[in-house]
Amino acid sequence: MATPLGPVIAALGVTQIVGWGTTHYMPAVLAAPTAAGLGLGATAVLGAFSWGILVAGLTARPAGRLIDRLGARKVMSAASVIAAAGLLVLAAAQGLAGLLAGWTLLGLALRSILYDGAFAALTALAGADARRAISLLTLLGGLASTAFWPIGHWLDTALGWRATLVVYAVLNLAICLPLHWRFAGGPAGARGADDRPAAPAHPGMSLPxxxxxxxxxxxxxxxxxxxxxxxxxxxxxxxxxxxxxxxxxxxxxxxxxxxxxxxxxxxxxxxxxxxxxxxxxxxxxxxxxxxxxxxxxxxxxxxxxxxxxxxxxxxxxxxxxxxxxxxxxxxxxxxxxxxxxxxxxxxxxxxxxxxxxxxxxxxxxxxxxxxxxxxxxxxxxxxxxxxxxxxxxxxxxxxxxxxxxxxxxxxxxxxx
The missing domain is CATH 1.20.1250.20 (MFS general substrate transporter like domains)
Incomplete structure (x- = not known):
């Protein structure tokens, strides 16, 4: 029997909301207070974010290869730890060097904890039925900014930007890490956690x-x-x-x-x-x-x-x-x-x-x-x-x- 997709989509939907909200959408809320706290210009803070996106692009293919080889469970779980480490480095940053170091770690994790990793997990588990699962997941992921922009503003006002980043790191460890490990699944074609066969592979088109x-x-x-x-x-x-x-x-x-x-x-x-x-x-x-x-x-x-x-x-x-x-x-x-x-x-x-x-x-x-x-x-x-x-x-x-x-x-x- 194929792995039930409902719990998987719900779990990965939660990790997408937390993942997008605490990483990619985070600068929209915390860039200004971070710049003010470190005495930097907004351009420098956003430049560090752009560096993280560039790192994500340079490592996207190797990250995808790892997911194919090891399975989404292991890679997405490890990436949750790396993302948390990057957020903690940002929280402790004393200048531009710290921001660049933190965003380097986040860049290494982004492609695995966000849609690319989740899509690969759903494809391995759902096979030819992955399209509907992907659509459902994006509906949940689309709530990330709606949820985390106000959360970020509230935390920054109450605790400050450094403590907000620490909270974000904890969310990646306490929520995303266990959900990725439990629900993301192994390599395509592998048997699931309950020793059930994965869904048949999607064949694609016959192209020269x-x-x-x-x-x-x-x-x-x-x-x-x-x-x-x-x-x-x-x-x-x-x-x-x-x-x-x-x-x-x-x-x-x-x-x-x-x-x-x-x-x-x-x-x-x-x-x-x-x-x-x-x-x-x-x-x-x-x-x-x-x-x-x-x-x-x-x-x-x-x-x-x-x-x-x-x-x-x-x-x-x-x-x-x-x-x-x-x-x-x-x-x-x-x-x-x-x-x-x-x-x-x-x-x-x-x-x-x-x-x-x-x-x-x-x-x-x-x-x-x-x-x-x-x-x-x-x-x-x-x-x-x-x-x-x-x-x-x-x-x-x-x-x-x-x-x-x-x-x-x-x-x-x-x-x-």
């Missing part, structure tokens, strides 16, 4: 080696271009809305629609899974990105247009999280899935680390509207890449079980 490499490159290009846009929007959305000539009240109201749009889009995607494949839903999901920027550029200064812009972007961003987990599985299969996610995530994370500062420099030199045009162009490039990939793999039958290892090696050795 050349088409397989091309599809991998196009997939990496899609995610990398989107990563620049998403990282920039996370850092500069209020500034971009303000640059459209909107008042503060409109900017705040429009920005608040982001989370609602993300969750709503994920719910719709989950309801439509029985009718549309992951490959069929990917291009329309990406198409929402250039559509959002087209609205912002066509009707600047209009509150309704700003709201529509945020809603379209929020839907695209919410769906892209699911696409990033389900599309590689549908095309390339579950063998070597952890390393495959790391392969396509590496370039995207490197770009995401540099995007906010690069975009800020562009806006200072040329203005917000020029920045919007850049993001629109990159979004169009992401759409073109995913459309081209869909054409490359269109109509290909599922891969047979013959010589799966050879086809898996073709995907793993094709670096984007």
């Amino acid at each position: 080696a050349r088409q397989r490499r091309l599809a991998l490159w196009l997939l990496a290009a899609t995610f990398t271009l989107h990563a620049f846009v998403a990282s920039t929007m996370a850092a500069h959305l209020p500034m971009l809305l303000d640059g459209l000539g909107l008042g503060t009240a409109v900017v705040v109201s429009a920005a608040a629609l982001m989370g609602v749009a993300q969750v709503g889009a994920r719910l719709v995607e989950m309801l439509m899974q029985s009718r549309f494949s992951a490959l069929a839903t990917a291009p329309p999901s990406v198409a929402l990105l250039p559509a959002a920027f087209a609205v912002a550029l066509a009707w600047p200064g209009h509150a309704t247009a700003a709201a529509l812009f945020v809603i379209l972007y929020g839907c695209a961003n919410g769906l892209m999280t699911i696409v990033r987990g389900s599309l590689p599985l549908a095309v390339f299969g579950s063998r070597g899935y952890g390393e495959l996610l790391g392969t396509v995530a590496g370039p995207a994370l490197a770009v995401a680390a540099a995007a906010p500062m690069a975009f800020s420099a562009l806006v200072e030199a040329a203005g917000p509207r020029t920045g919007l045009w850049l993001l629109a162009g990159l979004s169009a490039g992401s759409l073109a890449s995913i459309a081209a990939m869909a054409l490359v793999v269109r109509g290909r039958p599922p891969r047979t079980t013959k010589a799966p290892d050879r086809q898996c090696r073709n995907a793993r050795t094709s670096r984007p």
Whole structure:
């Protein structure tokens, strides 16, 4: 009997909320008090965060390979300890060197404790049914900022930023570590904790080696271009809305629609899974990105247009999280899935680390509207890449079980 997925999704959902909230979303709340406490500029503190994201990108593929080899349980559990250590180093930091050391440790852990590790765990446990499990997990993970931004503000006010980071470290050890060890599972194809067989492997599509490499490159290009846009929007959305000539009240109201749009889009995607494949839903999901920027550029200064812009972007961003987990599985299969996610995530994370500062420099030199045009162009490039990939793999039958290892090696050795 296959491992019941309900408890696994719930447990990993909790670890995603804690993991995202205490690491990736933490600087939004604690960067300013950290900078003030250490006598540093906000740019230096956020630069240390960008360094951590870069480390995550450089180590994404090795981390994925470890998950494939050792199983998500061991890797995600070890990464929870490393993340806690990084948070404690940040809490004890006396200057920029301490921040860089702490974010180096966090960068080593990020890809394993966040979606890549959880997606690999669900794929090993659910096999061909992993797409729905991935969608459910992202619904829970989407609550991280909603939960931890107010928690972080409250803890910082009551205890200070150093004690807040210590609390975050304790949460990773007391909540994430035991849940990862109990529920994340072993390597794909291994038997579960109760000696039950894991779900059958997802075969993926039968692709010749050349088409397989091309599809991998196009997939990496899609995610990398989107990563620049998403990282920039996370850092500069209020500034971009303000640059459209909107008042503060409109900017705040429009920005608040982001989370609602993300969750709503994920719910719709989950309801439509029985009718549309992951490959069929990917291009329309990406198409929402250039559509959002087209609205912002066509009707600047209009509150309704700003709201529509945020809603379209929020839907695209919410769906892209699911696409990033389900599309590689549908095309390339579950063998070597952890390393495959790391392969396509590496370039995207490197770009995401540099995007906010690069975009800020562009806006200072040329203005917000020029920045919007850049993001629109990159979004169009992401759409073109995913459309081209869909054409490359269109109509290909599922891969047979013959010589799966050879086809898996073709995907793993094709670096984007």
